[in-house]
Amino acid sequence: MMKIFVLGAYPRSAKTRKAIRDLDEGKISIEEARLAILEDTAYICGVQVGAGLSYVQDPAIENHDIFRPFVESWRGVYADGLLRFFDNNFFYRIPVFVEEPDVQKCVISQRVRILKRIVHYYPIKISVPGPVTFSFMSKTELDRSELAISISRAYVLDSELGDSIPDILQLDEPFLTDPDASPYHVSILEECVKELKRRFSRIIISLYYGVPREDVFKRVIELPVEALTISLVEYPDRALSLLKTVRPESSKICIGVIDARDIKVEEYESVKKLVEKTIECVEGRDLYGISTSCGFELIPLKYAIEKTQILGRYGLRISEEVVKVRG
Amino acid sequence: MSNYTLPKAFITTVVGSYPKFPEAQEAIEKRKRGLISEEEFRKICRSAIRKVVEDYITAGVDIISDGEQTREDMVVFFVERMRGYEIGDWVRIFDNVYFRKPIVVSKIEYVGPMIIEDWEYARSVSDGRPVKFIITGPYTILDWSFNLYYRDRRELIFDIARALRREIEEAVKRGAKYVQVDEPALSTRPVREEAELLKEALEIMLKGLDCKKIVHICFGRIERILPYILDYPVDQFDLEFKNSNFRLLPYLKEYSYNKELGYGVVDVHSLKVETVEEIKDAVYRLLKLDIIGPEKIYLDPDCGLKRLPREIALEKLKNIVKAARELRREYGYES
Ligand SMILES: [Zn+2]
Numbered sequence: 011m012m013k014i015f016v017l018g019a020y021p022r023s024a025k026t027r028k029a030i031r032d033l034d035e036g037k038i039s040i041e042e043a044r045l046a047i048l049e050d051t052a053y054i055c056g057v058q059v060g061a062g063l064s065y066v067q068d069p070a071i072e073n074h075d076i077f078r079p080f081v082e083s084w085r086g087v088y089a090d091g092l093l094r095f096f097d098n099n100f101f102y103r104i105p106v107f108v109e110e111p112d113v114q115k116c117v118i119s120q121r122v123r124i125l126k127r128i129v130h131y132y133p134i135k136i137s138v139p140g141p142v143t144f145s146f147m148s149k150t151e152l153d154r155s156e157l158a159i160s161i162s163r164a165y166v167l168d169s170e171l172g173d174s175i176p177d178i179l180q181l182d183e184p185f186l187t188d189p190d191a192s193p194y195h196v197s198i199l200e201e202c203v204k205e206l207k208r209r210f211s212r213i214i215i216s217l218y219y220g221v222p223r224e225d226v227f228k229r230v231i232e233l234p235v236e237a238l239t240i241s242l243v244e245y246p247d248r249a250l251s252l253l254k255t256v257r258p259e260s261s262k263i264c265i266g267v268i269d270a271r272d273i274k275v276e277e278y279e280s281v282k283k284l285v286e287k288t289i290e291c292v293e294g295r296d297l298y299g300i301s302t303s304c305g306f307e308l309i310p311l312k313y314a315i316e317k318t319q320i321l322g323r324y325g326l327r328i329s330e331e332v333v334k335v336r337g
Numbered sequence: 338m339s340n341y342t343l344p345k346a347f348i349t350t351v352v353g354s355y356p357k358f359p360e361a362q363e364a365i366e367k368r369k370r371g372l373i374s375e376e377e378f379r380k381i382c383r384s385a386i387r388k389v390v391e392d393y394i395t396a397g398v399d400i401i402s403d404g405e406q407t408r409e410d411m412v413v414f415f416v417e418r419m420r421g422y423e424i425g426d427w428v429r430i431f432d433n434v435y436f437r438k439p440i441v442v443s444k445i446e447y448v449g450p451m452i453i454e455d456w457e458y459a460r461s462v463s464d465g466r467p468v469k470f471i472i473t474g475p476y477t478i479l480d481w482s483f484n485l486y487y488r489d490r491r492e493l494i495f496d497i498a499r500a501l502r503r504e505i506e507e508a509v510k511r512g513a514k515y516v517q518v519d520e521p522a523l524s525t526r527p528v529r530e531e532a533e534l535l536k537e538a539l540e541i542m543l544k545g546l547d548c549k550k551i552v553h554i555c556f557g558r559i560e561r562i563l564p565y566i567l568d569y570p571v572d573q574f575d576l577e578f579k580n581s582n583f584r585l586l587p588y589l590k591e592y593s594y595n596k597e598l599g600y601g602v603v604d605v606h607s608l609k610v611e612t613v614e615e616i617k618d619a620v621y622r623l624l625k626l627d628i629i630g631p632e633k634i635y636l637d638p639d640c641g642l643k644r645l646p647r648e649i650a651l652e653k654l655k656n657i658v659k660a661a662r663e664l665r666r667e668y669g670y671e672s
Contacts, residue, residue: 021429030433074432092431094556097525099481101431189561245530273425273440273483309483310426310438 012333013298014063014325017216017239017266018137018182018305019070020054020314022047026071047071048124050311055128057315061322064299065135065178068121073307075102076139076182077147083115084164090149096184096219098271100308107150110160118165118179119172126174133177137216137305138165140183141202142195147185155198162202166209178236179210184304186230187220196229203233212236218266218304221248224255231258236298241266242284243303253291260294266303268321273313281324285332296333300325341399341465346631346670347620347661348399349654350599352553352575353471353519354411354641355392355404356650361385365409382407383458390462392647396654400467400515403452403459405641411473411519412481413439414451419500421445425483439482445496447503456508470513472501474552475542476535477522491534498538509548517551517575518542521640524557532565540570551575551599555640560588567592575599577639580606583622590626598629601639602660603653608645610652616660631668636661 022030029046032038054069073079081089081103089103118136125134141158150157169175183199185191199215206213213235221240222230231238238258242249242265253263265288267281285300302321306314364381367373373381389404408414416422416439423442427435452472460468475497479490487493505516523535543550552569555577563585566574578585578601589598602619603611616636623634636657642650665671 022433024427027427027433027435034433094525099522099525100429103431245528274485308428310428312426 012296012300012325012329013065013237013264014322014329015065015135015264015299015301016058016063016067016306016318016321017180017218017270017302018067019073019076019307020050020305021307021309021311022071023050023053023311026050051124052128054315054318055125057318058322059129059132061319062326063318063322065133066125066129068125068134068136068176070121070137070305070307076137077102077105077144079117080111080139080144080164081105083113083117084111085109085114086111087148098308102147105144105148107148107152107157110152110157111164113164113167113171116168116172116174118168118176119174122174122176123172135178135180135214136176137180137182140181140185140199140215141165142199143183143185145198146195155201158198158202159205162205166205169209175210178212178214179206180214180216181206182216182218184217184219186226187217187222189223191222191226193225193229196226196233199230200233203235207234214239214264217241219244221245221252224252227252227256227258231256231262237262237264238298239264239266239301241303242288243267243269246284250287250291253288257292260289260292260297263288263292263294263297264299264301265297267300268302268317268324270302270304270306270314270317271308273309275316275320276324278324278327282328282332285328289332300328341467343399343467344661344665344670346634346668347664348635349397349658349661350400350469350635350637351393351398351402351654352555352599352601352638352641353402353405353469353517354408354643355389355402355406356643356645356647357406358385358388361406365407369409379407379454382455386455386459387462390459392651393654394464394466396651397658398466398654400469400635401459401463402469402471403455405471405643407452407455410436411521412478413437415473415478415501416482418448418451419445420448421486421496422482441482441484441486441493443486445493445500447500450507451504453504453508453511456513457511460512467514469515469517469551470505470508470548471517471519472504474518474520474523474535475501475538476520476531480522480525491537494534494538495541498541502542505542505546509546513548515549515551516543516546517553518571519553521553521555523562524554524559527558527561529562529565532562536566536569543570549573553599553640555601556580560585563588563594564592567594567596571596573597573599573635575601575635575637577601579604579611579619580639583619586622586626589623589628594628596629597633597635598623599635599637602636603638603657605638605640605642605645608649610649611656613656613660613663616656617664620660620664631664631670
């Protein structure tokens with residue numbers, strides 16, 4: 011059965027934006043702000059379940075950027091000035107690692123616990139910054155490959171200390187779609203995956219915002235993970251031709267077909283065509299799944315909700331019309 | 338009209354924005370809340386523009402700007418004044434800070450002058466110094482807004498270019514000699530397809546206009562698109578160098594750069610004021626490449642100065658001007 015899921019975080023509601031502002035200004039307590047975040051989280055989880063998605067993606071409402079919750083919960087790293095986040099008109103605070111991360115508070119297990127209380131009957135997916143992206147987008151004097159491995163160990167420790175494991179751990183590795191990323195970076199990721207596999211049995215690697223280089227992609231698909239996501243939204247021709255050249259095992263590939271950075275709603279036929287073309291390119295019978303192109307955090311919440319529902323609707327139709335017909 | 342003679346080489350200039358004077362900031366807020374009319378708004382901002390121009394003259398900058406005192410944001414300002422846009426919902430810029438990202442909801446059309454008044458006012462108090470006409474480019478406007486109307490993004494960017502052309506045509510008619518198009522968004526997606534899309538838009542926007550045409554691009558990986566922008570229909574590229582430690586220089590050589598160059602020699606993200614020596618060293622490095630001569634080199638900051646404290650912005654400009662004067666003497670353009 012083809013999987014259908016969202017790739018990353020959701021935007022905050024107006025109420026939560028205000029609550030966080032009020033918290034920063036000392037007008038409300040942390041408990042009150044947490045309540046607003048929890049309300050958003052519960053609502054978004056409900057929408058995902060209602061849309062018939064295969065996993066409930068952690069909406070990560072409290073994240074200021076993908077790195078921040080970890081930066082704030084680990085010793086040895088702090089958040090510095092703003093830097094543009096890939097090709098977005100959005101800026102993240104650059105993590106500065108002065109020493110190897112030391113877990114002070116659990117993030118992953120805390121999230122799993124909260125989500126399990128909201129949707130205990132559903133598989134939970136938590137996305138974390140891929141160790142290579144985390145390491146290479148930070149400032150540090152440390153050896154970056156060693157840092158990536160110690161970040162992976164910190165994820166493992168987080169899950170052990172908090173005694174919770176997500177059903178799926180997603181490693182966000184947008185850095186690997188940068189033209190400067192090379193097979194060397196994938197070799198680091200390979201070591202990281204080894205570490206992570208000791209604790210997390212189901213791992214998805216997510217490549218988004220761009221299309222990776224062929225030599226990078228070839229190595230990533232060899233990694234022993236459950237699936238790999240690639241976005242077909244930004245540069246569809248380039249992504250399809252990469253799939254055609256590399257011909258990965260189709261049952262491991264998930265394609266991003268709903269543009270999570272745009273509010274315009276895709277038409278069913280165009281999404282279906284992308285899926286058909288992909289299947290043609292990889293000469294497979296089926297795909298691991300379809301997803302959004304990335305997280306929804308850079309569009310307003312109402313559109314993120316609408317697109318979640320559309321992803322679910324289109325996904326179910328495609329499962330019947332495309333995948334079943336071929337399979 | 339112009340009684341100011343530009344130097345023959347190492348002309349000094351600015352990229353555009355200057356730290357906002359409090360009266361301009363206040364006027365922007367008031368206008369947003371509907372407390373003052375557009376007319377009153379412009380009038381209040383005039384005193385800010387005059388102070389900007391005074392600072393430029395104090396520093397000795399040759400080609401100046403209006404300091405973009407009326408613009409709260411480089412995209413929102415323009416889309417609020419064109420037909421086809423709606424002010425959208427809140428979208429995050431960083432942390433818990435959001436802006437209302439505009440949405441295209443109907444065909445983009447030019448309504449009427451947007452920045453001409455500010456530019457003309459700056460010119461009237463500039464003591465004859467040329468004032469650059471600086472406008473946000475179609476790629477950046479496209480990229481920093483949502484589109485719910487156009488099926489094809491190409492059609493959208495071309496319509497934006499057509500609307501902006503109307504504004505530029507009007508400025509040229511009123512005597513603008515230097516027109517600069519700002520495209521900071523281009524370097525965030527430094528790929529051939531995007532660079533070529535902007536080229537087509539620039540042709541719509543600038544073709545046949547009788548003025549010096551400049552494109553400003555900053556930050557990001559400019560070297561990746563450099564080979565695809567060199568045939569843009571412009572006379573000059575104004576680029577950021579200092580912040581990225583002049584990483585771009587060898588690429589200019591590699592791609593045989595031969596247009597005029599707005600050479601960013603001071604970092605607008607750093608409070609440290611570059612010394613005259615540092616600025617001159619940067620120029621020596623450029624000249625050593627032996628690709629363009631002093632007449633084609635314009636010295637300026639990496640980008641707009643709006644995020645710096647005014648005193649620091651002014652000091653940085655003063656040092657650029659001092660460096661340019663010394664360089665002219667060294668290279669025999671001035672005695
Ligand atoms: Zn700039």
